[in-house]
Amino acid sequence: MRLLIGLLLAFAVAAGVGLGSTYYALREGTPFGAFQVGAWTAWPRTGTTEIDPYARALLARSGELPLGAGDGIAFVATKDDRGHALDGRCDVTVSGVTPQARFWTLTLYEPDGSLVGNALDRHGFTSQEVVRNSQGEIAVSIAPRARAGNWLPSGGVDRYILVMRFYDSPISAASRTGRETPMPSIKGVSCP
Amino acid sequence: MIRWVLWLLAGLLLGGIVHFVMILYLPNTATQNAYTRISAIAPVNAVTPLPAPTAAKAILPLMDPAFAAAVCRYDLKEAPLKLTVPVSPAYTSVTFYTNRDIAYYAINDRAAGRRTIELDLMTSAQRAQLPDDEEVAAADRLIVESPSTTGLIVLRALAPEPALMPSAINALEKARCEPAPQ
Numbered sequence: 001m002r003l004l005i006g007l008l009l010a011f012a013v014a015a016g017v018g019l020g021s022t023y024y025a026l027r028e029g030t031p032f033g034a035f036q037v038g039a040w041t042a043w044p045r046t047g048t049t050e051i052d053p054y055a056r057a058l059l060a061r062s063g064e065l066p067l068g069a070g071d072g073i074a075f076v077a078t079k080d081d082r083g084h085a086l087d088g089r090c091d092v093t094v095s096g097v098t099p100q101a102r103f104w105t106l107t108l109y110e111p112d113g114s115l116v117g118n119a120l121d122r123h124g125f126t127s128q129e130v131v132r133n134s135q136g137e138i139a140v141s142i143a144p145r146a147r148a149g150n151w152l153p154s155g156g157v158d159r160y161i162l163v164m165r166f167y168d169s170p171i172s173a174a175s176r177t178g179r180e181t182p183m184p185s186i187k188g189v190s191c192p
Numbered sequence: 193m194i195r196w197v198l199w200l201l202a203g204l205l206l207g208g209i210v211h212f213v214m215i216l217y218l219p220n221t222a223t224q225n226a227y228t229r230i231s232a233i234a235p236v237n238a239v240t241p242l243p244a245p246t247a248a249k250a251i252l253p254l255m256d257p258a259f260a261a262a263v264c265r266y267d268l269k270e271a272p273l274k275l276t277v278p279v280s281p282a283y284t285s286v287t288f289y290t291n292r293d294i295a296y297y298a299i300n301d302r303a304a305g306r307r308t309i310e311l312d313l314m315t316s317a318q319r320a321q322l323p324d325d326e327e328v329a330a331a332d333r334l335i336v337e338s339p340s341t342t343g344l345i346v347l348r349a350l351a352p353e354p355a356l357m358p359s360a361i362n363a364l365e366k367a368r369c370e371p372a373p374q
Contacts, residue, residue, distance in 0.1 A: 068298025
């Protein structure tokens with residue numbers, strides 16, 4: 001009898017731990033091989049055959065096709081520099097210098113990876129469209145209502161994510177953070 | 193008491209095994225991965241344009257809206273594949289994925305160095321069968337080895353400004369992927 005209860009306990013714990021940890025790992029994403037610069041995170045190995053099993057499981061579930069390492073690299077931000085989740089009702093500024101690349105694009109998505117709807121059909125900027133200041137730095141305003149300059153409509157959604165993709169760029173799994181890959185800062189300006 | 197702790201430890205250990213087996217096995221059970229989604233719209237060994245993502249509808253999540261994209265779903269069972277992609281004015285890239293969505297090779301227009309990107313895609317077995325003298329002639333053609341018999345080739349052309357989207361789409365319309373003549 002005690003053996004049976006023991007076995008049941010072990011199986012219950014195994015099921016709880018196994019399923020719970022798998023669910024958690026797939027919901028939160030994985031820190032393996034992550035390359036972090038400020039609020040931005042990239043997974044350089046995800047675009048190669050050396051992709052880790054967690055990233056593979058995540059991709060299989062989301063249906064996303066990762067950027068190949070020979071094509072470019074994607075940086076994702078879900079929070080601003082102070083760690084607040086990006087909120088479409090707030091004014092947020094993405095500003096500063098960008099790492100070396102032939103082209104880059106900055107795109108705004110809902111957390112599930114779909115584009116945020118707006119009347120302008122503007123979902124992002126490319127390095128060629130964006131207006132720079134005299135030092136060559138960018139400043140993009142993400143806000144629900146129109147702003148002067150580089151305005152990206154946030155559509156007033158609850159949460160959004162920013163993805164910055166660098167095409168034909170020397171950034172790789174071997175890159176170091178810091179001066180080699182200067183990413184723009186993400187600052188919350190005001191919130192109603 | 194100690195007996196219960198042991199049972200608990202055994203449960204934790206088994207839970208860890210369950211976790212790793214699930215993570216490793218999950219990609220095999222996915223029914224909504226990119227390969228499956230694209231298989232529904234793309235015929236085998238032909239270039240199919242992917243619909244531009246909109247807020248309401250996108251075939252895959254996290255597609256870059258600044259790019260025109262087309263896909264060639266390949267099957268190398270019968271013969272190797274020949275891929276020809278004319279380069280668009282701004283930036284063009286070709287990425288190869290296995291049928292499990294792993295990016296195993298990617299090349300862009302500058303690395304290819306010509307006005308068209310020309311590639312031969314084959315399995316390792318097909319490459320081993322290439323006659324030796326052809327290997328020499330192959331020096332100026334790019335050969336890519338596919339780790340799987342089926343997979344996806346995704347062609348992407350950048351429209352640096354929305355007004356340039358038609359020319360990016362146009363460049364990809366001239367892309368060809370077809371079985372190599374035997």
